[in-house]
Amino acid sequence: xxxxxxxxxxxxxxxxxxxxxxxxxxxxxxxxxxxxxxxxxxxxxxxxxxxxxxxxxxxxxxxxxxxxxxxxxxxxxxxxxxxxxxxxxxxxxxxxxxxxxxxxxxxxxxxxxxxxxxxxxxxxxxx
Numbered sequence: 001x002x003x004x005x006x007x008x009x010x011x012x013x014x015x016x017x018x019x020x021x022x023x024x025x026x027x028x029x030x031x032x033x034x035x036x037x038x039x040x041x042x043x044x045x046x047x048x049x050x051x052x053x054x055x056x057x058x059x060x061x062x063x064x065x066x067x068x069x070x071x072x073x074x075x076x077x078x079x080x081x082x083x084x085x086x087x088x089x090x091x092x093x094x095x096x097x098x099x100x101x102x103x104x105x106x107x108x109x110x111x112x113x114x115x116x117x118x119x120x121x122x123x124x125x126x127x
Contacts, residue, residue, distance in 0.1 A: 002078045003039065005032035007093075009071040019066040025101045026059065029091045032075035033105070040126045051112040052120065057086070058106040065100045067093070073100065080104070082127050084118045 007028050015021040037044060037054070047053060067073055073095050081088040086106055093101040108116045109123075 002076055003032065003036035005035050005075045005077070007031070007073045007075055009067050009069055009073065011069055014069050019068055020071075022063065025061070025063070025093060025103075028073070028075055028093060029077070029101075029103055029105065032077050032091065033089065033107075036077050042123060042126060047109075047120075052109050052117065054107050055110050056105060057108050059103055061101065061103040063101055065095075065098055067095060067100050071095050079127050082119070082124060085109075085116055087119065087127065 009020055013020050013024045034044070044054065073093050076092045076094070077089055079087065080090045086108055088104065088106045091103045091105060092099060109119055111117050
């Protein structure tokens with residue numbers, strides 16, 4: 001199941017060269033993951049109240065082309081692996097048919113003490 005999230009590049013997203021600043025791609029894929037999890041029906045506020053939060057453990061990223069002010073981008077997210085403690089997603093940002101950015105993101109859940117815990121069964125079922 002692939003989730004697609006639209007992003008428009010604003011002036012504040014760009015650097016002095018008029019292209020999207022490299023760190024903003026991570027912000028874009030974070031927004032897309034948050035929207036995807038919400039659309040799946042996972043209430044992150046309820047999780048946090050229960051003492052469980054999502055954290056990114058690893059990101060492997062490739063910058064493939066430049067995005068510029070006012071570009072309309074699509075962020076695609078899909079699960080590539082899920083285990084008892086890890087969720088690994090492939091995320092791709094594209095402008096039309098042009099791939100701009102590609103990342104593999106591994107997320108885990110942690111408890112109030114900051115220790116990794118097993119992914120709740122209801123979350124694994126949603127994936």
